[in-house]
Amino acid sequence: MSTVTNPTPADQGGLAPDPAVTPTKAAGAKKLPIIFGVMAALLAIVLLRSAHEGDTTFQLSAETDFVTLPDITVPSMLTAWLMVLVCVAVAGESVRRLLAHVRQPAWLPIVFALAWMTGFLSWAAADGRIRVVSLFAGAVALAIPLVFGALGGVLGERAGVVNIAIEGQLLFGAFAAAITASLTGSSLAGLVAAMVAGALIALILGLFAITYFVDQVIVGVVLNVLVVGLTNFLFRQVLTPNADTLNSPERMRAFPIPVLGDIPLIGPILFRQTPLVYLLYIVVALVAYALYRTRWGLRVRAVGEHPKAADTVGIRVNRTRYRTILLAGAIAGLGGAYFSLVSVAGFNREMTGGAGYIALAAVIFGKWDPIRATLAALLFGFASNLQGVLSAIGSPVPSQFMLMLPYLVTIFAVAGLVGRSRPPAADGVPYKQQ
Amino acid sequence: MSDADKPQPDEKPVQPEPESGTDTVTEEAPQETTEDAAKDDSRSRSVLREIASGDALSGVLAVFLAVFVGSVMIAATDEGVRETLGYVTARPSDFFSAVWEAISGAYSAMFRGAIFNYNLTEPAQQWRPLTETLKFAGPLILGGLGVGIAFRAALFNIGGRGQMLIAGGAAGLVGSQVSLPAGIHLVVAILVGMAAGALWGGIAGLLKARTGAHEVIVTIMLNYVAFYLLFYALAEDFLFKTPASNNPKSLPMKETAILPKVLGDKFNLHLGFVLALIAVGVVWWLLSRSTLGYRIRAVGENPHAARASGINVGRTYTTVMLIAGSLLGLAGVNQVLGTVSSGVSLDLDASIGFDAITVALLGRSRPLGILAAGLLFGFLKAGGFTMQSSENISVDLVLVVQSLIVLFLAAPPLVRAIFRLPAQEAK
Numbered sequence: 001m002s003t004v005t006n007p008t009p010a011d012q013g014g015l016a017p018d019p020a021v022t023p024t025k026a027a028g029a030k031k032l033p034i035i036f037g038v039m040a041a042l043l044a045i046v047l048l049r050s051a052h053e054g055d056t057t058f059q060l061s062a063e064t065d066f067v068t069l070p071d072i073t074v075p076s077m078l079t080a081w082l083m084v085l086v087c088v089a090v091a092g093e094s095v096r097r098l099l100a101h102v103r104q105p106a107w108l109p110i111v112f113a114l115a116w117m118t119g120f121l122s123w124a125a126a127d128g129r130i131r132v133v134s135l136f137a138g139a140v141a142l143a144i145p146l147v148f149g150a151l152g153g154v155l156g157e158r159a160g161v162v163n164i165a166i167e168g169q170l171l172f173g174a175f176a177a178a179i180t181a182s183l184t185g186s187s188l189a190g191l192v193a194a195m196v197a198g199a200l201i202a203l204i205l206g207l208f209a210i211t212y213f214v215d216q217v218i219v220g221v222v223l224n225v226l227v228v229g230l231t232n233f234l235f236r237q238v239l240t241p242n243a244d245t246l247n248s249p250e251r252m253r254a255f256p257i258p259v260l261g262d263i264p265l266i267g268p269i270l271f272r273q274t275p276l277v278y279l280l281y282i283v284v285a286l287v288a289y290a291l292y293r294t295r296w297g298l299r300v301r302a303v304g305e306h307p308k309a310a311d312t313v314g315i316r317v318n319r320t321r322y323r324t325i326l327l328a329g330a331i332a333g334l335g336g337a338y339f340s341l342v343s344v345a346g347f348n349r350e351m352t353g354g355a356g357y358i359a360l361a362a363v364i365f366g367k368w369d370p371i372r373a374t375l376a377a378l379l380f381g382f383a384s385n386l387q388g389v390l391s392a393i394g395s396p397v398p399s400q401f402m403l404m405l406p407y408l409v410t411i412f413a414v415a416g417l418v419g420r421s422r423p424p425a426a427d428g429v430p431y432k433q434q
Numbered sequence: 435m436s437d438a439d440k441p442q443p444d445e446k447p448v449q450p451e452p453e454s455g456t457d458t459v460t461e462e463a464p465q466e467t468t469e470d471a472a473k474d475d476s477r478s479r480s481v482l483r484e485i486a487s488g489d490a491l492s493g494v495l496a497v498f499l500a501v502f503v504g505s506v507m508i509a510a511t512d513e514g515v516r517e518t519l520g521y522v523t524a525r526p527s528d529f530f531s532a533v534w535e536a537i538s539g540a541y542s543a544m545f546r547g548a549i550f551n552y553n554l555t556e557p558a559q560q561w562r563p564l565t566e567t568l569k570f571a572g573p574l575i576l577g578g579l580g581v582g583i584a585f586r587a588a589l590f591n592i593g594g595r596g597q598m599l600i601a602g603g604a605a606g607l608v609g610s611q612v613s614l615p616a617g618i619h620l621v622v623a624i625l626v627g628m629a630a631g632a633l634w635g636g637i638a639g640l641l642k643a644r645t646g647a648h649e650v651i652v653t654i655m656l657n658y659v660a661f662y663l664l665f666y667a668l669a670e671d672f673l674f675k676t677p678a679s680n681n682p683k684s685l686p687m688k689e690t691a692i693l694p695k696v697l698g699d700k701f702n703l704h705l706g707f708v709l710a711l712i713a714v715g716v717v718w719w720l721l722s723r724s725t726l727g728y729r730i731r732a733v734g735e736n737p738h739a740a741r742a743s744g745i746n747v748g749r750t751y752t753t754v755m756l757i758a759g760s761l762l763g764l765a766g767v768n769q770v771l772g773t774v775s776s777g778v779s780l781d782l783d784a785s786i787g788f789d790a791i792t793v794a795l796l797g798r799s800r801p802l803g804i805l806a807a808g809l810l811f812g813f814l815k816a817g818g819f820t821m822q823s824s825e826n827i828s829v830d831l832v833l834v835v836q837s838l839i840v841l842f843l844a845a846p847p848l849v850r851a852i853f854r855l856p857a858q859e860a861k
Contacts, residue, residue: 164650212845217590217650218795219844222837225788229833236828237511357654364651400666407655414647 032104036091036112043119044084052076052126059131060265069264076126083119087112128393135389136269136382140277143381144342145170145352147280148335149359150366150373151287152198155328157368158291159321160304162428164220165205166332167356168227169198173336175231178347179239181249181340190249191276191337198333201227202325210318210325213430224356232349239347251345252276274342276334283331288370300324304424307431317431335359361410368423380406495849496842504835505537508827512536539825547820548813558700563816565703569773571812572707573765577790578808579717580635580761582799584649586721587754588734593638593653594762594787596660599780601631601763602770603664606778609691609771610684619690624709624767631763632756634660639755643748649755657787665780684778693772706768710808713761718801720757730754762790785833792840811836 056076060069090112097104121130149166156163163169176197181190201223208214239247252274260271270277291297299320302310307317339355340347358380366373387402509515514532522529546553548567554560577594584591605627614622634656641647668682693705721727732740733750741747769782793811797803818832842849 164654208841208845208848212848214844215590217592218791219841221592221788221791222840222844225792225833226837226841229830229837232830233507233828233834234511236830354658357658360651361655398666398670400662400669404659404662407658411641411647411652411655411659414651415641415645 032109033091033094033098036087036094036108039112039116040084040087040091043080043087043116046120047077047080047084047123052123054127056122056125056127057129058122059129059133061133061268071129074122076122080119080123083115083122086115087119090115124390124397125393130389130393133265133268135385137272138388139378139382139385140269140273141342141381142385143378144276144280144338145335145355146359146362146377146381147284147374148338149332149356150362150377151283151370152328152330152332152335153360153363154366154368154370154373155287155291155300155331156202156325157363157427158304158424159300159324159328160307160424160426160429160431161205161209161321161325162216162220163202163205163325163328163332164217164360165201165223165227165356166359167352167354168220168224169201169329169332170336170339170352170356170359171224171231171350172197172201172227173333174339174351175234175336175347176333177337178249178340179246182246182346185250187250187252187275187341190341191279191334194333194337195330196333198329198331198336199326200329201333202329205329206322206325209430210321213432216428216430228350231347235347235349243346247346249341249345252342276338276342279334283334284370284374287331291370301424303431304426307426307429311431311433317433321431332356332359358406361406364423365406365410365413368427492846492849493843495853496839499842499849499852500835500838503838504831505540507831507834508540509533509536511827540821540827543821543824543827544814544817546817546824548817562701563820565697565701566816567809567812568707569703569812570815571808572710573768573773573784573786574789574793574811574815575710575805575808576706576713576765576768577762577786578793578797578804579713579801580758580765581790582794582797582801582804583717583721583730583761584754584758585794585799586734587730587750588737589639589642589751589754589758590650591635591638591653591755591758591762592650592788592791593635593656593759594765594790595783595785596653596657596787597631597634597759597762598766598769598783598787599657599660599664600634600766601627601759602766602782603667603778604630605767606684606687606770606782607667609687609775610777613688614690616690619688620693620771623691623771624764627767627770628760628763631766632760635759635762636752636756639752642755643751649751661780664778668778668780682780686777687771687775691771692775693768702773704772706772709764709768711805713764714801714805717761721801726753762787765790789836792836795840796843 054076055073056079058072058074060072090108094104094108149170152169153163153166173194177190177194180193181187184190205216205219205223208219209216254272255275255278256272257278261267263271291300299310299315302315303317303320303324310320311317335355336352339351344351359377362373362376362380366376383402383405387399390397390402391399512532515529515536518525518529518532546563548563551560551563577598580597581591581594605623608623608626609619612619612622635653638649638652638656641652642649665682668684695701696703696705696708719727721730729740729745729750730753732743732745733747733754737747740750765786766782769784769786770778774782789811793804793807796810797805797807814832814836815829818829821827821831822829
């Protein structure tokens with residue numbers, strides 16, 4: 001009998017695919033051309049079924065820009081059909097590479113996605129204008145809580161602790177940020193309070209999941225309910241009667257960075273945001289670097305992949321897990337501050353509206369990698385901003401289907417239809433030293 | 435699926451994995467750890483096991499602790515308590531009587547709202563709160579059964595909300611748009627709703643069985659897909675949006691499709707509670723007397739052993755999720771055709787989908803336990819609304835107490851540590 005036990009994840013209710021059922025074989029390379037083909041055909045069908053005559057204007061810069069790019073006006077249908085041709089060409093190239101057994105390079109999906117999006121937008125916004133800058137800048141802003149939440153999720157799960165409680169951390173972060181910023185009059189204090197609040201939820205998660213071996217998914221779900229109940233209760237009993245002193249924080253303003261903000265196209269999108277966004281860039285870079293390039297990151301990953309081996313070489317498994325999820329909770333809590341300090345000024349009931357679950361989706365869709373999870377969160381932010389833009393210009397696509405997209409994509413991802421997602425081996429498995 | 439996707443056996447980490455025959459690798463995994471298997475298994479699914487075998491004392495103490503925390507929250511947010519706190523050292527009696535008033539006021543309001551209203555004179559009206567408790571308990575019991583039966587197969591069904599929304603939407607479509615003779619209409623609406631819920635739950639089961647996709651992730655995501663699907667259906671004229679209305683809400687149910695009141699028109703209690711009681715009986719029979727129930731429990735205890743003894747694990751997963759979905763679907767039907775028959779809306783689930791998880795945990799996934807837990811939470815819900823209206827204490831306190839009960843219940847060692855009870859080791 002070994003001194004430590006490390007059961008297989010599926011026996012422990014971790015999030016790994018269950019080995020007790022035999023998964024159907026998933027072919028990786030074949031899927032890309034199929035997806036391309038289906039998407040291109042879909043766009044062509046949409047164009048055939050309802051033609052939108054007219055011109056579409058793509059506005060590339062805001063009026064206040066230092067360097068103004070000219071507006072691009074194109075005939076709607078012609079452009080859309082051209083883009084369908086580009087998509088078909090990319091799909092054809094992908095098929096050729098598949099038949100020749102050559103690797104599918106990363107630029108294929110990127111070109112495809114850009115062409116598809118351009119074609120779709122020029123059709124959807126016929127006789128209207130698409131403000132490209134605000135489309136993307138809005139997407140970045142909407143993605144803030146998703147990215148912070150997803151980073152928190154990635155860190156926790158890399159250390160082997162499943163964090164369903166991201167939603168609770170965001171909500172509690174928003175709550176703490178609103179109160180603290182109102183009391184002190186400083187947004188910075190609000191951000192710090194949000195971090196503490198997120199870490200506090202993580203501490204409870206750790207207490208039950210790491211120390212008392214309670215199923216991590218159950219603790220996460222229950223913590224979410226607890227935070228909803230607690231914040232709703234306090235909002236009604238305490239915040240609403242004293243709204244002036246406790247729930248009137250100052251809204252964070254956009255702070256353009258002098259030189260970077262003047263770069264055409266990129267500047268207004270990335271560098272004319274609130275300080276929380278700049279903080280986001282730093283945190284993403286730090287987490288990605290630390291997780292893969294430092295001794296600390298190696299230990300975190302070791303603890304999440306094979307805690308027994310980590311223990312044998314002298315890494316304190318549970319202490320590492322505690323530290324990591326506290327940090328992860330602080331990061332997720334920071335995302336919560338977006339809701340009550342940036343999006344609107346002040347806390348409201350259940351104001352996170354399921355963002356924590358989208359962040360969880362981004363973690364899985366991003367394959368437990370900080371950079372990919374960030375990109376996934378940005379993609380989901382883009383989808384939800386696009387929905388807003390489309391419903392404003394009266395697009396025929398029902399907004400509900402746009403909003404459904406992140407969740408559908410995640411189901412496809414875990415089912416292995418769009419690249420299989422594999423969690424860290426010991427994700428969700430409590431570790432008990434014997 | 436590549437070999438790297440599978441958890442590797444511990445004892446031979448350096449040995450290269452065979453390139454083909456993924457099946458054999460999966461089957462080897464449990465054998466490699468046979469030495470530890472017994473031990474691992476006793477610790478695995480720790481919460482389910484703990485809740486199933488935890489002693490009654492822990493349960494009582496967990497409820498006591500949660501109610502205590504709730505009382506502290508009531509006292510701490512009470513106006514009178516905060517005023518007297520200012521001079522607590524000068525006149526502590528004022529402070530304590532204020533605390534007592536706040537807490538006793540809250541709990542007596544709960545009692546009046548959920549069991550017996552002693553402020554009224556007519557007996558029928560006095561006992562009306564009890565029927566309200568039963569009315570709230572109905573869907574909680576149904577939902578708890580849906581989550582609980584999945585727990586027995588070691589599946590975590592967080593998709594209660596989505597299953598209820600889809601089922602409620604489908605039943606509402608039949609109930610408000612279709613005309614059928616009385617009696618048949620109601621039966622058809624209920625069956626369509628249950629089938630829709632079963633379908634929604636079955637997706638998660640099927641994906642788990644065929645691709646190994648984890649049911650927690652799939653059911654969470656399906657909740658939101660269901661929400662937006664229903665949202666779409668309620669916002670479009672050709673489905674069932676109320677004409678000339680901007681609210682995403684359907685027309686009210688037709689008379690023939692409404693669940694009849696059980697105790698006459700004076701009480702809101704409808705047939706849904708009776709259906710819940712029947713469901714308790716059916717699930718009890720299914721789990722403890724039928725072959726399918728045996729398979730479900732075998733797969734839940736140890737999927738590898740179950741497969742070795744010839745049980746089709748994947749099919750069992752799919753079947754149990756179909757059943758779970760139909761039970762939660764019935765909870766959704768209960769809302770749309772019974773409790774709120776004025777039309778399908780997006781909040782028809784009334785957070786029952788998540789409450790059902792706590793009901794199933796508190797009821798230890800046993801049908802009779804779920805019945806008791808459902809009645810307790812129905813009591814909290816009915817009482818909570820009265821507490822809010824008469825004592826101005828937010829009904830959300832109930833959510834806090836509910837989740838605390840489950841948290842404390844899930845970790846008996848923590849409760850023991852708090853009350854300084856001796857640790858209980860071997861069972």
